[in-house]
Amino acid sequence: MLELKPMLSALWRNKISAMLIALQLALTLAIVSNASIIVQDRIEKMARPTGMPVEDLIAVTFQPIAQDYDMHGAVLADLDLLRSIPGVVDATHTNQIPVSGSGSASVFHNQPNQEIGGEVSNYYETGPHFIQTLGMNLVAGRNFTPADMQVVQPNEDSRTRVAIITRQMADALYPDGNALGKSFYNSNGTDPVEIVGIVERHLGAWVSWSKAGNVIFFPRLVETNFKRYMVRAEPGRRDEVLKAVEKQLAERDPQRVMHIETLAERLERSYMSDNVMVKVLSAVVTLLTFIVALGIVGLTVFWINQRRKQIGVRRALGATRLNISRYFLVENTLIAITGVALGMAGAQIANHFMVSSYSQPALSLPVLLVCALILVSVSLAAALVPALRAANISPATATRSV
Amino acid sequence: MLKMHNIRKSYRTDTIETHALRDFSLEVNEGEFVSVTGPSGSGKTTFLNIAGMLETPTGGEYLLDGDNVSHLNDRQRSRLRNEKIGFIFQGFNLIPDLNLFDNIDVPLRYRGFNSKERRRRIEKVLEQVGLSARAKHLPSQLSGGQQQRVAIARALAGEPRFLLADEPTGNLDSLMARQVMELLEFINEWGTTIVMVTHDPDLARRAHRNIQIVDGQVSDLQRAVAAAEAATA
Numbered sequence: 001m002l003e004l005k006p007m008l009s010a011l012w013r014n015k016i017s018a019m020l021i022a023l024q025l026a027l028t029l030a031i032v033s034n035a036s037i038i039v040q041d042r043i044e045k046m047a048r049p050t051g052m053p054v055e056d057l058i059a060v061t062f063q064p065i066a067q068d069y070d071m072h073g074a075v076l077a078d079l080d081l082l083r084s085i086p087g088v089v090d091a092t093h094t095n096q097i098p099v100s101g102s103g104s105a106s107v108f109h110n111q112p113n114q115e116i117g118g119e120v121s122n123y124y125e126t127g128p129h130f131i132q133t134l135g136m137n138l139v140a141g142r143n144f145t146p147a148d149m150q151v152v153q154p155n156e157d158s159r160t161r162v163a164i165i166t167r168q169m170a171d172a173l174y175p176d177g178n179a180l181g182k183s184f185y186n187s188n189g190t191d192p193v194e195i196v197g198i199v200e201r202h203l204g205a206w207v208s209w210s211k212a213g214n215v216i217f218f219p220r221l222v223e224t225n226f227k228r229y230m231v232r233a234e235p236g237r238r239d240e241v242l243k244a245v246e247k248q249l250a251e252r253d254p255q256r257v258m259h260i261e262t263l264a265e266r267l268e269r270s271y272m273s274d275n276v277m278v279k280v281l282s283a284v285v286t287l288l289t290f291i292v293a294l295g296i297v298g299l300t301v302f303w304i305n306q307r308r309k310q311i312g313v314r315r316a317l318g319a320t321r322l323n324i325s326r327y328f329l330v331e332n333t334l335i336a337i338t339g340v341a342l343g344m345a346g347a348q349i350a351n352h353f354m355v356s357s358y359s360q361p362a363l364s365l366p367v368l369l370v371c372a373l374i375l376v377s378v379s380l381a382a383a384l385v386p387a388l389r390a391a392n393i394s395p396a397t398a399t400r401s402v
Numbered sequence: 403m404l405k406m407h408n409i410r411k412s413y414r415t416d417t418i419e420t421h422a423l424r425d426f427s428l429e430v431n432e433g434e435f436v437s438v439t440g441p442s443g444s445g446k447t448t449f450l451n452i453a454g455m456l457e458t459p460t461g462g463e464y465l466l467d468g469d470n471v472s473h474l475n476d477r478q479r480s481r482l483r484n485e486k487i488g489f490i491f492q493g494f495n496l497i498p499d500l501n502l503f504d505n506i507d508v509p510l511r512y513r514g515f516n517s518k519e520r521r522r523r524i525e526k527v528l529e530q531v532g533l534s535a536r537a538k539h540l541p542s543q544l545s546g547g548q549q550q551r552v553a554i555a556r557a558l559a560g561e562p563r564f565l566l567a568d569e570p571t572g573n574l575d576s577l578m579a580r581q582v583m584e585l586l587e588f589i590n591e592w593g594t595t596i597v598m599v600t601h602d603p604d605l606a607r608r609a610h611r612n613i614q615i616v617d618g619q620v621s622d623l624q625r626a627v628a629a630a631e632a633a634t635a
């Protein structure tokens with residue numbers, strides 16, 4: 001028998017301290033559950049597939065010093081050189097480096113002469129080697145051919161006739177499917193661009209973009225005054241390849257400024273704020289839980305000391321050690337459940353605010369319940385040692401102490 | 403009912419060892435009302451604690467109802483305390499957060515009675531001590547004499563055969579002390595064996611038998627008298 005009724009009336013007479021602990025638990029639950037879903041959301045975000053073998057990729061950016069530089073010629077020579085380096089799977093030119101945080105985007109339509117609506121998409125200008133280099137999976141259609149390539153000056157109006165797009169973008173343009181072979185248009189545009197291929201996925205330039213994954217690739221080389229390459233190494237050979245790439249590109253043409261880094265570094269930098277958020281929030285959650293546990297240990301010890309005499313009397317009247325420990329554990333559970341119930345309401349209110357004002361993820365019931373369960377367990381664990389020690393109070397306390 | 407033979411109890415602190423009881427032997431028969439007197443620190447409370455299994459003796463033999471209780475574990479001792487023994491303390495020792503009803507309920511819950519049985523017993527003993535109307539009051543709302551009557555009711559509710567009282571009137575004025583004493587006598591008449599420690603010689607005399615403890619032992623004088631009585635008998 002759990003003697004709930006007398007326990008509740010005894011608690012009621014000590015309601016201030018009990019309520020303080022319950023409120024502390026409630027507040028902790030509200031914070032912990034909301035922090036947990038943000039952490040969970042960020043972890044899931046960072047775990048999303050990029051569509052690329054990120055660990056094997058190297059990004060190169062260079063800018064020639066000379067003014068009248070033959071960019072097209074340099075790109076062809078560089079790519080030939082890169083592909084000949086041992087350990088290199090393939091290399092491609094590109095106008096932007098994936099997942100780097102910088103890129104281009106525009107709105108595209110599935111019909112000509114459209115001004116409103118459409119679908120915004122990240123886009124790349126690259127060549128026939130990009131699928132192989134970025135390790136992407138072509139799920140429909142064909143790759144670019146050399147004949148698709150357009151080499152244009154920066155101000156030249158280029159008419160690219162074909163594109164490869166991600167499946168996500170294909171579904172956005174043509175929700176009924178069958179995007180392959182269909183065309184899309186620029187805003188107000190009349191020139192169709194045919195979708196000749198669809199790749200399974202590509203995260204694109206901005207990892208935090210709500211439309212990340214909407215990506216279009218054009219077979220185009222614009223002769224800007226700087227260029228970028230992506231180089232893919234065989235698994236495990238990236239660092240060795242990176243050194244060779246650096247050395248050989250410099251040897252081939254020393255008259256340029258070059259920056260080489262791994263794509264993994266770029267990706268890590270792109271996820272830096274998410275990573276910091278996860279670490280800070282995890283620390284906050286741990287610390288808060290620890291503090292609330294300390295508070296419970298403190299209160300339980302205090303209450304037990306306050307009731308030493310009463311414990312001795314209960315023992316004298318026939319309570320076993322188990323009866324005594326259980327009393328304090330049940331009492332603790334009652335407080336914890338009250339706190340957690342308040343906290344669940346508080347968490348929902350806080351989350352409502354977080355969703356509407358900071359567009360944070362919505363709190364799901366399972367997460368809330370798991371957090372509540374963890375807090376009740378922490379509370380029980382915190383009370384366990386004091387409660388077990390309370391059972392050691394001698395029955396003689398009833399007659400000895402005043 | 404109670405039989406102690408050569409009981410020893412010593413308390414050891416870092417520096418000193420106190421022999422609270424030394425070769426303490428005593429027998430109390432079923433239905434007796436025994437008063438225990440003696441100077442302060444002589445070992446009276448120690449004796450009651452051992453008799454009530456609140457403490458274990460350092461040595462010697464203690465038989466309760468013919469059973470040696472020295473080797474029982476905590477659960478068995480708790481059970482015996484709950485079923486056979488009622489305690490009354492000098493400081494009443496009611497639980498301050500519980501009303502009278504719930505206070506009397508405490509040992510009955512440990513006993514495992516159902517709520518109907520508990521209510522029946524609580525109402526009965528509250529009536530016996532004349533406090534039925536106060537069942538929902540807190541101990542702090544009662545006078546000392548009333549609190550002690552509640553404590554007696556709590557001790558009686560489990561219908562123990564053996565009532566142990568440690569200076570039950572020590573905190574009461576003489577009028578209230580007399581009322582409590584009358585209540586104890588009444589209880590004893592209904593068959594409950596009582597051992598009562600007291601400082602009050604008048605109360606001590608009202609018991610069937612008085613035992614004097616001096617320096618951890620039943621006083622020599624009493625043993626001599628007992629021996630003499632045995633010889634003339």
Ligand SMILES: Nc1ncnc2c1ncn2[C@@H]1O[C@H](COP(=O)(O)OP(=O)(O)O)[C@@H](O)[C@H]1O
Pocket residue numbers: 400413414415420421422440441442443444445446447448449
């Ligand atoms: N827990 C204890 N630790 C050390 N000494 C104790 C303890 N309890 C009692 N004593 C000592 O044992 C002796 C007997 O105490 P007690 O039985 O309480 O005497 P009385 O009840 O006759 O006044 C005293 O000297 C007392 O100081």
Ligand SMILES: [Mg+2]
Pocket residue numbers: 446447448568
């Ligand atoms: Mg004493």
